[in-house]
Amino acid sequence: MDEHPIDARTPEEKRADHAGQHPELREHLQPMSWMCTQEAATERPFTGGYCDEKRSGTYACVVCGEALFASDDKYDSGCGWPSFTTPMDDAPVDHRTDSSHGMSRTETTCGSCGAHLGHVFDDGPGPSGERYCINSACLVLEERPDG
Numbered sequence: 001m002d003e004h005p006i007d008a009r010t011p012e013e014k015r016a017d018h019a020g021q022h023p024e025l026r027e028h029l030q031p032m033s034w035m036c037t038q039e040a041a042t043e044r045p046f047t048g049g050y051c052d053e054k055r056s057g058t059y060a061c062v063v064c065g066e067a068l069f070a071s072d073d074k075y076d077s078g079c080g081w082p083s084f085t086t087p088m089d090d091a092p093v094d095h096r097t098d099s100s101h102g103m104s105r106t107e108t109t110c111g112s113c114g115a116h117l118g119h120v121f122d123d124g125p126g127p128s129g130e131r132y133c134i135n136s137a138c139l140v141l142e143e144r145p146d147g
Contacts, residue, residue, distance in 0.1 A: 007111060011094065014114025018064065025063065032137040033062050037115035040100075040107070045080025048136025053082065057143040059134075064113035066092055068139070069132065077124070077131055082139065084132040085124055093132075095120065108132060 007014070015038055019025055026034055035041035050059070059069040059082070068091045069084045077083035087093040092111025097104060098119065108117040117138045124131030 009114070011096070011109040011114035011116065014109075014112070016114075018113040029062065030137065036135045036137040037061075037063050037110075037117075040116040042118070043081070043135050043137050048081060050082045050136040050139055050141060051080060052076075053141065055141060055143050056145075057141050058088070059084075059139045060142055061110040061113060061115055061117075062138055062140045063115040064110060065140075066110055066112040067142075068093055068110065068117070069134070071141075075125065077133070079131075079133055081118065081133045082136055083124070084134065085126045085130060086128060087132065093117070108134070110138075 009017070029037070032043055036043060053074070056071045058067045059071070060067050068087055070088050073084045073086050075083055075085065094109045094111040095106050096109070098107035105119045105121070108120050109115060110117060115138060118132065118134040121131045121133060122129055
């Protein structure tokens with residue numbers, strides 16, 4: 001059985017539903033996390049807490065806690081944001097065209113709660129050639145012991 005059934009709602013609809021179920025959300029998120037996840041803002045390059053992070057673990061959505069990216073798939077792209085080659089298997093990462101700021105990009109959002117995460121580009125390493133460029137403010141690292 002598919003762990004994440006297809007949800008045809010837009011990220012905005014998912015965010016509104018999630019916020020309605022969690023009215024305390026704004027108070028629980030840091031201001032930059034709120035702006036990035038709920039208003040599709042972008043943190044300034046090289047300012048996020050996970051840009052140079054080397055600890056092992058799982059990166060989850062800061063809003064809903066859904067596991068999204070593994071530290072094993074994180075790499076230093078030099079772009080100023082955490083970069084991943086791929087989401088975790090079965091991770092609910094949705095994609096859609098973003099035509100804001102006079103360019104066409106592919107936005108990534110959390111498929112569970114609709115939180116804006118960042119963008120995916122086709123200039124990454126590995127077989128897929130993808131670079132998931134994700135705001136640190138949209139993530140929380142669930143650390144695992146190395147071993």
